[in-house]
Amino acid sequence: MAGNRAVAYKGPGTVEVIEIDYPTFELKDGPGVNPANVGRKVPHGVILKTVATNICGSDQHMVRGRTTAPPDLVLGHEITGEVVETGPDVEFVRKGDLVSVPFNISCGRCRNCKARRTEICLNVNPDRPGSAYGYVDMGGWVGGQAEYVLVPYADWNCLVFPDRDQAMEKILDLAMLSDILPTGYHGAYSAGVTTGSTVYVAGAGPVGLAAAASAQLLGASVVVVGDFNAERLAQARSFGCETIDLAKGQPHEQMEQVIGDPFVDAAVDAVGFEAKGHEGKEAPATVLNSVMMVADAGAAVGIPGLYVTGDPGGVDESAKRGALSLDFGTGWAKALSFVTGQTPVMKYHRDLMKAILRDRLHIAKAVNAEVISLDDAPRGYAEFDKGAARKYVIDAHGSLG
Incomplete structure (x- = not known):
């Protein structure tokens, strides 16, 4: 089985790259995991090999110690990746698909999801409506600043890019679809x-x-x-x-x-x-x-x-x-x-993807995207915290060239 390395919050002002478990189709206990979610089965999920995962200003609030985030919480909610495993209940997303993942996790089944209010899903966070990967008080879904990450309700949550080669040509732009562009x-x-x-x-x-x-x-x-x-x-x-x-x-x-x-x-x-x-x-x-x-x-x-x-x-x-x-x-x-509130990413991300693929929008250039390695993530956090005019994109496997 493959290993897994990830960026974790260690305490105010400090992040480190640590070894964590390879994802399975079940939520395990760990830093920040809601006790009611421990043992939750995820047969509807997929495991992604992370292609791009971004550092967000929201992550910085935790890293500065401005939330109740616990040490060793794995960070990262801006995820683009390749499907390497599918759960038994996944019907449409396939192994090898390149996908963008909305930062807000949603089930696709509750009344809010059906009303396109995916930012306040009722079924993924036992504490309150709404959830996200790698974020404090959001249910404890493990963050995506890692080599591999679990995505639940994959047929609902994954935006599959229609042409892999075309997507890789514009991957830095498409990497912004998980959060900051729709936001x-x-x-x-x-x-x-x-x-x-x-x-x-x-x-x-x-x-x-x-x-x-x-x-x-x-x-x-x-x-x-x-x-x-x-x-x-x-x-x-x-x-x-x-x-x-x-x-x-x-x-x-x-x-x-x-x-x-x-x-x-x-x-x-x-x-x-x-x-x-x-x-x-x-x-x-x-x-x-x-x-x-x-x-x-x-x-x-x-x-x-x-x-x-x-x-x-x-x-x-x-x-x-x-x-x-x-x-x-x-x-x-x-x-x-x-x-106010979280952005309902699904309301916008498909149309924004089309705008990117049709050269209507060059968002990576606008936000000055810079690719860094997973090991360089602490530097990215430190420079971003000092006000660098860059958007740091973590290349977890060296696939962005």
């Missing part, structure tokens, strides 16, 4: 971006850049990206975005100079709860408040940025339980709409 697209789409829209995206990390590229795909006339990080702002400008340096003031204070109007038609929060204010101090509600200020009356705000119910490193007791000081009166007075 960025969801942020723009749920904010109502359409032909001619003016759009503000808060945050120039990979999800923010994906939201900006998605807004362009949806027909925005101008996309403005705001951040403190000069390198990341330069990356946004590289594919046609306007930018705002937040060190020079709030978005609503600078927007008119950029687009000739102080307000935008749609706004996206791609930052989340570890946001920082202008003094450089953490202020978890600052981005939400700033996008409400810059959004026009009647606009919508997409919020793909992560907010949590428990943050041990929160700046105060309220922040530690996810309670934020929102200027909600502004949102109410403007009649703003908000869309």
Whole structure:
């Protein structure tokens, strides 16, 4: 039987490559596994040989010690791989298929899945609706920053690429289908971006850049990206975005100079709860408040940025339980709409795959994808944490050249 190596969280600021068990079609006890899921049979699953698995900003929240993630939790929820084994109940996915896996695990059977709300599946996490690979409080499904990974409900969860050779030619773009591209697209789409829209995206990390590229795909006339990080702002400008340096003031204070109007038609929060204010101090509600200020009356705000119910490193007791000081009166007075929560990846990933395969979207270039080895993952985490304007793609088997 093959071995298995994986990237694991060891403690605040530390990840290591460790040896773990090769997957089987049964959930075993381990770090972060919900006791109610231990022993759960997975005859509907497949085992993937990982081709590409990405480091995500959501992973960084755990690595910084900002969640209750236990040591040795295997990380990684952005998974692209080759099917090497199929469970006895798998009917349509076949050995040798190259597939993208949505980060949110779903059963395809519950009422929410049937309504395309796969981000709040009722059957995969005993604690609450919604699940994900390698993430704290998400049921304990082992993460995909590994050589091999188990994917449950494979006929439902696996997006099979129609032509393997064509897919490998565009594999870095397709590797973004598991999370950041649908997540960025969801942020723009749920904010109502359409032909001619003016759009503000808060945050120039990979999800923010994906939201900006998605807004362009949806027909925005101008996309403005705001951040403190000069390198990341330069990356946004590289594919046609306007930018705002937040060190020079709030978005609503600078927007008119950029687009000739102080307000935008749609706004996206791609930052989340570890946001920082202008003094450089953490202020978890600052981005939400700033996008409400810059959004026009009647606009919508997409919020793909992560907010949590428990943050041990929160700046105060309220922040530690996810309670934020929102200027909600502004949102109410403007009649703003908000869309929050995990992205229902399946709602978008097939059409986004077609956009990639037809050369409508070059998302790997937009987010500045960089391939690293599994052994180099700790370096990738460290550089990403320091603000590198790159999206790190782990090549677990040396198959990306």
